[in-house]
Amino acid sequence: MRLKAYLRGGGLASHLRLKNNENSIRYEYYLISSICWRSCSLKIVVTGGAGFIGSHLCARLLEDGHSVLCVDNLLTGSEQNIDSLHNNPRFTFLQHDVTHPFSFEADAIFHLASPASPIGYMEHPIETILVNSQGTYQMLEQARKQKALFLFTSTSEIYGDPLVHPQREDYWGNVNSIGPRACYDESKRLGETLTMEYYRQYQINARIVRIFNTYGPNSQADDGRMIPNFITQALQNESLTIYGDGNKTRSICYVSDLVEGLLLALFKPYTTGEVFNLGNTEEHTVLEYAQTIIRLCNASSPIVFESSRIDDPERRRPDITKAQRMLGWQLKVSLEDGLRRTIEWFSTQMSQLSSVRS
Ligand code: NAD
Secondary structure (H helix, E strand, O other), X not given: OEHHHHHHOOOHHHHHXXXXXXXXXXXXXXXXXXXXXXXXXXXXXXXXXXXXXXXXXXXXXXXXOOEEEEEEOOXXXXXXXXXXXXXXXXXXXXXXXXXXXXXXXXXXXXXXXXXXXXHHHHHOHHHHHHHHHHHHHHHHHHHHHHOOEEEEEEEHHHHEOOOOOOEOOOOOOEOOOOOOOHHHHHHHHHHHHHHHHHHHHHOOOEEEEEXXXXXXXXXXXXXXXXXXXHHHHHHOOOOEEEEOOOOOEEOOEEHHHHHHHHHHHHHOOOOOOOEEEEOOOOOXXXXXXXXXXXXXXXXXXXXXXXXXXXXXXXXXXXXOHHHHHHHOXXXXXXXXXXXXXXXXXXXXHHHHHHHHHO
């Protein structure tokens, strides 16, 4: 059942209608979205849906029975990530740059569009700034006009090189506003500000999720991130490159756990105007990740150390108490299980690539 038609026709809405004014209707609408997101078929827009996380989110929303409009300009994403979704009649792909206006109908908007890896955003710094500012503005305007639920995917990078550990949502961060990462960190911070102003000025039903390092199938092999780098190097028995001495720590979250958190953050009641960290709290050194991946790939790769990258944080670990308490979010996939699934996916990709070449 389409939610807007359900609302127009009365149904649960008539029981909830307290006052016949715009605010009460908006309130009912949001309330019903929250109540029936597991049983209704909603119209959902995913910007950046052809990217790593977006493609998993689109697949999950289709599995749950929703209609999905995936909007992506393929700047850092790939059509291959959504190949398997095209045969679902509830899936539509639109190649479009979300910094430019376009119209669509939506009950909910997940705004993920943005380069996310250091290689991606340093290669496209202006596009990154624009998609997180102008693109976020365009999506917020749509959310306002359509009374759609809205979720902005921010990042742990807004904490910069944190002076507080682990990072809670009320920590303001330690960010270099003019360094090579600023195009990403600062534009995500502005995206957060815009989202909160739309929430305060127009009472739109918006929330922010700060994603910490996420890994899994569909991530790009050449985007310079730690896990894809290590896995592709180990699968070819090449040396694994560590930037720094290997003692920096990272915590990584498997993509299906992250997607579950995004759904809960958008649809659970009482999440409007809230900010949630989503990530894994299990912290390991970069050296430990390298050693684990070598073992799981049955590789004999040596490890080489190169100088640290500029503004690369020393430690990063989320405090996820708020997401656990308010969303009931629980991590389900263990590190070894997630790494095995990711290694298997990269291994299939690499053998398909080599059979095409030969
Ligand atoms: P990704 O690069 O794989 O996906 C981003 C997608 O956005 C790509 O498909 C790209 O083509 C698209 N895009 C970029 N600019 C666009 C524009 N102007 N119009 C339309 N589409 C555009 O990245 P990802 O890892 O899937 O990240 C998704 C979101 O999650 C991003 O907002 C990112 O900042 C955030 N995030 C990701 C991680 C992570 O570990 N992967 C960590 C923190 C935050």
